[in-house]
């Protein structure tokens with residue numbers, strides 16, 4: 001099987017790049033012959049993957065974190081038509097950092113060697129993806145996500161973390177930015193339409209759609225989500241106070257977050273969201289990236305990705 005291993009050397013605070021020379025023989029032991037390439041900037045993986053698939057590559061193995069996987073998966077689809085470039089090509093990933101959120105849903109082992117053994121012995125299966133249309137920096141834009149997407153508080157958080165990176169690479173900037181965002185933002189008033197039904201007005205702090213079960217490094221927001229059931233798990237936090245929002249976020253690391261916490265949950269296939277005039281921008285978030293804002297349309301793409309792991 002022609003395989004391209006796409007390594008994000010900057011992931012896991014640069015440890016992936018440092019470790020790659022010693023990891024490469026381990027990859028070869030499990031995967032056989034492969035080509036490999038190192039990404040040089042955000043978005044580069046999409047270009048490398050697209051070029052490889054167009055030239056007949058059959059398997060892409062992404063090495064990095066959730067953001068690296070997000071970049072790589074964009075390359076499976078044509079930029080304008082959003083059609084699958086190589087429907088029979090497989091995707092797999094190796095989580096080189098502290099464990100990815102999609103990896104948690106899949107029950108991935110922690111060690112790289114165990115993850116590679118699983119990839120080597122895998123029977124490919126189709127899993128769902130999430131199609132997202134939104135407003136990017138230079139106009140209407142589109143992405144595909146594997147794990148989770150959201151808007152509101154989570155988009156604000158991603159943008160704050162980018163600005164607070166000088167605090168170091170621990171989880172501290174993430175936690176601090178999350179708390180600061182919750183304290184500074186009030187809930188947005190959204191117009192929302194689910195599965196082409198009636199438009200409804202909702203006041204929400206955050207709205208997220210899950211294919212996987214986790215987000216934000218192990219927050220278990222959608223404990224019953226399945227990656228292959230053709231639906232997305234909607235999980236939204238309503239008009240709750242800042243302290244309650246923070247307590248719910250912290251609790252999500254260790255226990256199920258459901259109706260008891262005042263969350264709005266539903267199983268959906270399509271969600272359209274616009275923000276009412278005069279509100280602050282509501283940023284979108286895809287697997288830890290925030291490339292724009294709403295209005296946004298999200299749709300499940302049943303069986304869009306052939307996962308081999």
Ligand SMILES: [Mg+2]
Pocket residue numbers: 128210211225226227228229230231232233
């Ligand atoms: Mg699902």
